[in-house]
Structure formats: C-alpha cells, structure tokens
Amino acid sequence: MFSELGYRPLDFGPVSSDGDPRREMRAMLDTHARQYVQPVIRRTAQGCLRLGLTPNQVTWSAFIIGMGAAAVEVGSRPVAAVILLWLSAYLDAVDGSMARERHQTSPWGTLLDITFDRLVELGIIVALAIRFPDARLLLVLLTAGIVFSMTVFLTVGALAEKQGMKSFYYQAGLAERTEGIILLSVMMLWSGALLWTTAAFVVVEIVTAVQRLREAYRLFEGTSPP
Numbered sequence: 001m002f003s004e005l006g007y008r009p010l011d012f013g014p015v016s017s018d019g020d021p022r023r024e025m026r027a028m029l030d031t032h033a034r035q036y037v038q039p040v041i042r043r044t045a046q047g048c049l050r051l052g053l054t055p056n057q058v059t060w061s062a063f064i065i066g067m068g069a070a071a072v073e074v075g076s077r078p079v080a081a082v083i084l085l086w087l088s089a090y091l092d093a094v095d096g097s098m099a100r101e102r103h104q105t106s107p108w109g110t111l112l113d114i115t116f117d118r119l120v121e122l123g124i125i126v127a128l129a130i131r132f133p134d135a136r137l138l139l140v141l142l143t144a145g146i147v148f149s150m151t152v153f154l155t156v157g158a159l160a161e162k163q164g165m166k167s168f169y170y171q172a173g174l175a176e177r178t179e180g181i182i183l184l185s186v187m188m189l190w191s192g193a194l195l196w197t198t199a200a201f202v203v204v205e206i207v208t209a210v211q212r213l214r215e216a217y218r219l220f221e222g223t224s225p226p
Helices: 034-050 055-074 078-101 107-131 133-162 177-189 191-221
Strands: none
Touching: 034 078, 055 078, 055 107, 078 107, 078 177, 107 133, 107 177, 133 191, 177 191
C-alpha cells in the first residue's frame, strides 16, 4: 500500500528541503496521506508487537494474503479479492511501522517488502489475464510499465548510495503503491472497463518512470534534463 510506509528503509529523512530535487516531485496519496493514516497504522503496529509478532512475520502475512487475493480473483470473486488485497496492503504499511517502533529497520526487510509488493501486483495481473484473455496484451504492457518504473526507482537508489548518500534515495512519483492498489481494485471490480483502466494504468506507470528519470538526471548531473 503506502510505499513510503510499507518499505522498511534505513532512513528516508524529510521528503523535501531547499535544493533537494525531491521537492519538485508531485507524488500523490502515499506521500501526502501519511500524516492522516500513520496514527492508525502505528496503533496496529504496537498491537502486533504486544502479541509478540515480528515485522518480517507481518511482511510474510501481507504477502500470503495478497497472493490469496490473486487466487480469489481467479475464482471470479472480485469483491472478496479486493478486500484481501487492501488487507495485504494495510499490513504492508504496518510492518514498516513495527520495524521503526523497535528500531529494527534492515536492508533485508526492505528487500522483502519491495519484492513481495511486486509479486502481489503481478499475481493480480496474472489473475486478471486468466479471467479476461482479451485484455492480455494490455496487461503485458502494464507489467512492462511496472518493471520500467521500478528499474529506475531501484537503480537510482543504488547509484545515489554509491555517491555518498547515507540512505536509500526514495523517489516519489505520480503513481506510488496506493494509486496502484486503487487502480488494481477498479480493474477487478469493474471488469467491463478493464481495457480502459488497464490502459490508464500503463500511462500512469510510464509517466511515473519518466518523472523519476528526470529527477535522476537532476540528481546526478546537477541540472535539468534537456
């Protein structure tokens, strides 16, 4: 769900500051809704910790539930699938909050979160492709768009660290994980508009990737792209 909340980075720090090109990015729900949902997420995280759960256990639970959503979608039960998908996304935000509460943030936790997020998204896309063969081409293009956007995201993070930044460089963008979950939910619930919503998702992913490429150019070259 909330990519900045769900991942367990070492330290993102403030999203914007004078001279930081991140202030020019126009992210949507993940970045701007955090202040409103974080108190609820934190209380859930504290409850999970009192039960003796670890952040990685919650990460695995979110993954299993998310893949369960894909299986339920294959069985033509979209409402139940959407409920499971949002539960998975919520737990994906909770695990990161748990890690921060106990100061247990780690590269391994970040890797699990990012990998499982993509696998759940791909699971839903595959489920839709199984149910709706006519949409398979667009769903393949959507998968390519996600790969494109995440390749830029991860490569910039790795290169920024090599240039001396103290933590993984988080790139916001038009489409973060909450927007992705919303679009996947619409695709499952309103199958009659699947082609249109998938096409819109493809465009959003490409725009996000281009945003991140432009920001990376400013970050590494010190100037705006031509």
